Amino acid sequence: MIRIAWLVAKKDLRIEARSRVLLWQVVPFGAMALLLTGLALGPAHAGNSSAGPGLFYLVMLFVALLMINRSQVLESTPGTRASIATLGLDPAGVFLGKTLALCVELWVTGLVLLAGTVLVLHTALHGAFLALPSVLVTLGALAAAGTLYGAMTAGGEGAATLLPVLCLPAFAPLLIAGERAFSAALTHGGLWEWWVIVVVALVAYVGVGILLYGVLEES
Amino acid sequence: MIRIAWLVAKKDLRIEARSRVLLWQVVPFGAMALLLTGLALGPAHAGNSSAGPGLFYLVMLFVALLMINRSQVLESTPGTRASIATLGLDPAGVFLGKTLALCVELWVTGLVLLAGTVLVLHTALHGAFLALPSVLVTLGALAAAGTLYGAMTAGGEGAATLLPVLCLPAFAPLLIAGERAFSAALTHGGLWEWWVIVVVALVAYVGVGILLYGVLEES
Amino acid sequence: MMKELSQRLLGPVTFALLALTIWLGLWVTPPDKVQGNLVRLLYVHPAVAWVALYVSFGTATIASCLYLWKRTRSWDMDRIAHCAMEVSVVFIILTLITGSIWGRPTWGVWWAWDARLTSTAILGVLALGYLALRRANDDPTLRAKRSAVFAIVSAINVPIIHFSVQWWKTLHQGATVFTSNRQLLVHGSMAWTLLISFVGFTLLFFWLLRARYRLEVERDAAYRAAFDEAVSLRQREGVL
Amino acid sequence: MTPSPVVHLRGAVALSSGFPLLSGVDLDLEAASLNVITGANGAGKTSLLRLLAGLLALSSGEAEVCGVDLTNGDLRQLRRRVGWLGHEGSFYADLTVRENLRFCALALGRPTDEIDAVLARVGLSSRVDTITKKLSAGQRRRLGLAWLLLRRAELWLLDEPYASLDDQGRTFFDALLADVINAGATVVLSAHDPLRATTLRPRTIGLVGGRVREVAP
Amino acid sequence: MTPSPVVHLRGAVALSSGFPLLSGVDLDLEAASLNVITGANGAGKTSLLRLLAGLLALSSGEAEVCGVDLTNGDLRQLRRRVGWLGHEGSFYADLTVRENLRFCALALGRPTDEIDAVLARVGLSSRVDTITKKLSAGQRRRLGLAWLLLRRAELWLLDEPYASLDDQGRTFFDALLADVINAGATVVLSAHDPLRATTLRPRTIGLVGGRVREVAP
């Protein structure tokens, strides 16, 4: 399982590295979305630093949707699906691998956007630093959930638009928990409850994925 | 030109109607995104009705990105591109047709989301009603710009992620103007400056599209 | 003859003017009544912003128009547009940096939700988008055409940035340098220094543009050699 | 003066991310002729056809197709005169067979009442209302033929037209070819097998390494 | 007791959005045999192969392939034993030829040092580092063959394997088929032309309207 996971993750990351989509497209998109979201709320709201965590996660959410879609598109050209299916890869390994690759990509983008939040939304640097671990865990959970939902919609009609519909409600609790953990870090408030939620979500999604990913892939 | 525009628009809308993506996926996505955006900002900000226009346009923006992408994906399967290219369709007509179809889709989604804004974000019904014409014009401009940018990225590397990068900054002024016009309608303030901006943007994008769409398509 | 001379002199003159700006700005001009020594950023920030918006983005836009217009279409235009846009990215980033440095002590924040600041950042992303668009297409003709259209459409943002201070009436300084009542606002040695800084940074742009252009020409030559080699390799394919 | 050739290439080179798909093609094709491009896998057959259709940019050399110069002519004018049948299925995958043909007919300003007759000719009558993406490989190819029939192009560019057609489809296609050439159109097709119809007298253009190696007869 | 057949279908029906792609197939195939599916366009050849690979769900009837029951068996077990070569190019379009094969080899736990030899055998040595989506149609097909060579499956399912291969490629493929069958694998392929290699003695399965019409010899 671990071997397959590693193989799949390396493959996904290699394709990503080759196309440079992350560097040239996803990260600028995130930065832009952050700016725009700030703008849409008007200076009064956005300048207010308490909106930082919410906006950060909101943008990460949209970035995650884009990347989950990409991660599934790689697998779902008609020919590819069939030939890879006949490799009979261990589904738990595939799930872990794709999650891992997605997670790495989300982390990279997340770090850049976190810096953006500090610079543009006046979020306290120290607070952002404290929040970092919770951000990483939340993004990990997002990656696991996204891979799961991605497989669910793969190959169906209009997968690119179905995916967001399924993902958004599932991501909502994660988003809230992550945002609260981030806010708590900013105000030095009690962190641990939100930590518990995101860690449980991460473990739950990874667990479900390992157990059930195979079911989703088989016809 | 008009004949081709009509033909292309009908074709796009027919495909859309057949796949029911709008009804089952885009509209729910929009509604969900509206809720989530409200949530991400915390009750304090979102309950505040002044955030309504901003959130509405923010969500419309993401919806528009999804739909622009779909509208281009229809054209860009390898075989389709080549055979349609050899029809030698009038590019201005194709541009107008795709813009029209996108515009209709955005309007439908926009109306639903406007209702959502009134219901969920406590935006005044009367104000929303007053803002309706400006919303329709802004969405029209969004459709024209989107079609233009869609053609610009079509067929290139990682078109699906390049599109948002190009579109977001271009849409930003539209977003701001639309939001201000909406806010002005809510407060019965001076509307006309924002009107001027969105109308000029609509005319400019349609004009540029008619003139230059052909340039983008030809190699 | 004249052309060669100006070519030769571009570098030295640029650096002389910039050195003069620094000297005048730091030692000769007086500190401001309100802003104190911070006012010395006046000799950097507006000039850099001017180059970013009008000179470099403008060059890229005009070159793009000339490329699209059939009668003046040439690869040189495409190349100039590309190089100018790259330099533009550098100057936009410099504008943001110098602005932020100025903003921190005057407004108390590095960044504010001001219309001009935001629209400048947007312009930066547009310029990056232009470069991303170029990377995404590898057919040279298509790339040239598409990026030219994109540059032209993006240029709409420039007047928006300029007028944003009037339309939105926010934090950022309104038009000070280019107004009819300029004499009232900046005068004496300050005005001269300002003028020299504008000329200096404009020349700096052209110097950078020329360097970048030469690099591009060199790359093209290397490309041409690689082209011939690739063609002959391909011709031998299957013949062996 | 002899009539100017439909296709005239001199030293035509076409690149794809730096690799020369075509490495200097010299070729002249006459009107109302049948031309078969042969060559090993990867020799450049598809690329040559794409160049002729104006779908691939010319990097150096001269090229004139149907009187349109490929470097600075009006490519759209050229494309309107060309009928293209590619490897991959063409058309909108989400429209039905009839809707696809209607779209093409209307786009070209042709009457739409031929459509049913054309579909019957290519043997797709039983699939008129099937969504195109559900068609089998051979049926998709037949839809391509139906489209060409509606199209009535001057220059037909067909990439491996026989592949995935069944026997009856091939016979039909041979008859079609003969008709088309008699009507004065020029046909260029790529193929790995020798043509079946012996009554057609094709010119064979052998490609090797992106160049024309031999032309026979 | 005779050895149980590799493929055993009784009244197999497979649907795609309500349309029966297969309408009751009865078929038994023995181990180490070569089987050619023929039939008109749209007869159901591709669908039958997809059913056998476990890529298409069985709607009614019985089906057992390689000892795995298609209705409630472990489809993944089946897929691991099957080598599939489809119409469309397979593999990751953004990886190079070698990276694709490395991925497959590693995924199957095979040594990666055979890869270069295999690529040389299928004639792709000069395209080892080319991105797969840049390959020509025939080269993509050859990559598919290379993959099958690495794969060493029990049951080979090949959809129109000859299409878009050049002459040399077909000869190579015929030799490969003979090897594979001697090594004890079962091959099922679809084709529109009669096989070229006369030494192979294939069983021909004629499909009409989603059912087996005749089996010969």
Ligand code: HEM
């Ligand atoms: C990140 C922050 C900033 C950005 C992105 C920025 C951007 C710009 C731009 C784009 C221009 C050129 C406008 C035009 O010529 O149309 C400009 C001009 C100028 N900026 Fe800033 N700026 C920033 C901060 C500041 C600060 C803090 C000050 C001083 C308090 C300042 C003072 C000026 C002045 C005096 C001009 C010349 C205005 C004129 O003559 O029109 N800027 N800035």
Ligand SMILES: Nc1ncnc2c1ncn2[C@@H]1O[C@H](COP(=O)(O)OP(=O)(O)OP(=O)(O)O)[C@@H](O)[C@H]1O
């Ligand atoms: N970036 C690249 N690097 C190396 N080779 C490339 C690249 N892009 C294309 N090629 C090669 O260019 C050739 C394209 O040939 P083309 O598709 O025209 O072949 P073809 O004659 O149609 O072959 P087939 O019979 O297989 O269809 C192939 O050999 C392909 O490998």
Ligand SMILES: Nc1ncnc2c1ncn2[C@@H]1O[C@H](COP(=O)(O)OP(=O)(O)OP(=O)(O)O)[C@@H](O)[C@H]1O
């Ligand atoms: N939804 C549908 N409605 C009507 N017909 C359908 C539908 N889905 C599939 N079909 C038909 O099912 C058949 C699928 O056949 P399949 O792809 O197996 O054919 P094949 O024998 O491989 O043909 P070819 O030789 O053309 O490759 C086709 O005739 C197709 O038109």
Ligand SMILES: [Mg+2]
């Ligand atoms: Mg080919």
Ligand SMILES: [Mg+2]
């Ligand atoms: Mg088939």
